[in-house]
Amino acid sequence: MLFLERLHLTHYKSYDSEAFLFSRRINAIVGENGSGKTNLLDAIYFLSLTKSALTSQDALSIRHGADFMVIDGTFRKSDEAFSDSIPASGKASQITVSLPRGQRKVVLQDRKAYERLADHIGRFPVVLIAPDDTDLVRDGSEERRKFIDGVLSQQRPDYLADLLQYNRLLDQRNSLLKQFHERHYTDEDLLEAYSQPLVELSLRLHEQRKAFIASFLPVFQEHYTGLSEGREAVSIAYDSEIVPDDFQREFWLNRHRDVAAQRTTMGIHRDDYLFEIDSYPLKKFGSQGQQKSFVIALKLAQFDLLTREKGFQPILLLDDIFDKLDDRRIAMLLRCMKDGTFGQVFLTDARPERTQALLSDAGIDAGIITIGQK
Numbered sequence: 001m002l003f004l005e006r007l008h009l010t011h012y013k014s015y016d017s018e019a020f021l022f023s024r025r026i027n028a029i030v031g032e033n034g035s036g037k038t039n040l041l042d043a044i045y046f047l048s049l050t051k052s053a054l055t056s057q058d059a060l061s062i063r064h065g066a067d068f069m070v071i072d073g074t075f076r077k078s079d080e081a082f083s084d085s086i087p088a089s090g091k092a093s094q095i096t097v098s099l100p101r102g103q104r105k106v107v108l109q110d111r112k113a114y115e116r117l118a119d120h121i122g123r124f125p126v127v128l129i130a131p132d133d134t135d136l137v138r139d140g141s142e143e144r145r146k147f148i149d150g151v152l153s154q155q156r157p158d159y160l161a162d163l164l165q166y167n168r169l170l171d172q173r174n175s176l177l178k179q180f181h182e183r184h185y186t187d188e189d190l191l192e193a194y195s196q197p198l199v200e201l202s203l204r205l206h207e208q209r210k211a212f213i214a215s216f217l218p219v220f221q222e223h224y225t226g227l228s229e230g231r232e233a234v235s236i237a238y239d240s241e242i243v244p245d246d247f248q249r250e251f252w253l254n255r256h257r258d259v260a261a262q263r264t265t266m267g268i269h270r271d272d273y274l275f276e277i278d279s280y281p282l283k284k285f286g287s288q289g290q291q292k293s294f295v296i297a298l299k300l301a302q303f304d305l306l307t308r309e310k311g312f313q314p315i316l317l318l319d320d321i322f323d324k325l326d327d328r329r330i331a332m333l334l335r336c337m338k339d340g341t342f343g344q345v346f347l348t349d350a351r352p353e354r355t356q357a358l359l360s361d362a363g364i365d366a367g368i369i370t371i372g373q374k
Helices: 039-047 131-138 141-155 158-183 189-226 247-253 257-262 289-308 326-340 351-362
Strands: 002-012 015-022 026-030 068-077 091-100 105-107 126-129 234-239 271-276 313-318 345-349 367-369
Touching: 002 039, 002 313, 015 039, 026 039, 026 351, 039 068, 039 091, 039 126, 039 313, 126 289, 131 141, 131 289, 141 158, 141 189, 141 271, 141 289, 158 189, 158 257, 189 234, 189 247, 189 257, 189 289, 189 326, 189 351, 247 257, 271 289, 289 326, 326 351, 345 351, 351 367
Parallel strands: 026 345, 026 367, 126 313, 313 345
Antiparallel strands: 002 015, 002 068, 068 091, 091 105, 234 271
16 A cells, blocks of 8 residues: 655745645645645655646746756555554655756655656555546647546556657657758658657557557446446547558658648647547537536546556545535545545545534544644
């Protein structure tokens, strides 16, 4: 079992310098809106995945006016049941993320830097359920790819390594295509040197994505059925232009179009995942409640698959769920907290009395962390 014992933040977003000790089970983070509750969840996410869930620019995580930020925490893995009354045992790992302004971030485990940041991903997995998760439905294909890639990257280090290499080669090939377009000259031997490994990685990543959806779909559908009481059928279709037997040939024939477009117009970076309800697009035909149930089922399926892959439960982060979910969905999550389906949970709420009443009525003991009070 995995849990986060302690956390110290220095110049992280709204925090100057603050330390926290956590319950091994349920942690309710309460405080007024704007007090820093979501930033605390984001720091846990950053500690696990070496990036913020809220912004793609690391520098935005440094407190305004500060020259650096540090997130320092201790994870522990134990074979024992979660109970704050039992002294913690099992292996502890101190993780430190430091970012000086204008420089690259450094991630250390037990004060030793990783050779590659990717080596950290998946060691201390987290699942985040947040108010903006329905962007997965409403936004473009990039958001859906990011979600699936994130799940796969925490599960499989080899997938993450291939994806990072693919993105590097894609950037390099796109830069080369832009140069060819500007100079009205194409060096096809040089272009092939970038194209061949990109094709090989596309085919490998394509197969892993296809296999993942096949294993993910029944778990996701089971969760959705529980949330919706079986009122409708949902599905996820992997939408890719890659046909393995023909892709290498089609990719090469497409090179002149790529030069004209100044970018690579074929590949797994154009994949999408089609969310459907009763065989219709969820984005157009799903109600707000159905869309919420869909994304919660996605995240719960992510939780289940990570638990199965890792052999222990990931940490669950629930941001502002009591304001965004109806009573039935809240009750389902509370049951999972109580019966041990989830391991360590962090949840935020702007109304402490509501949180305490809901947890008390469900028979759940929780550590209450009040943000914004000295």
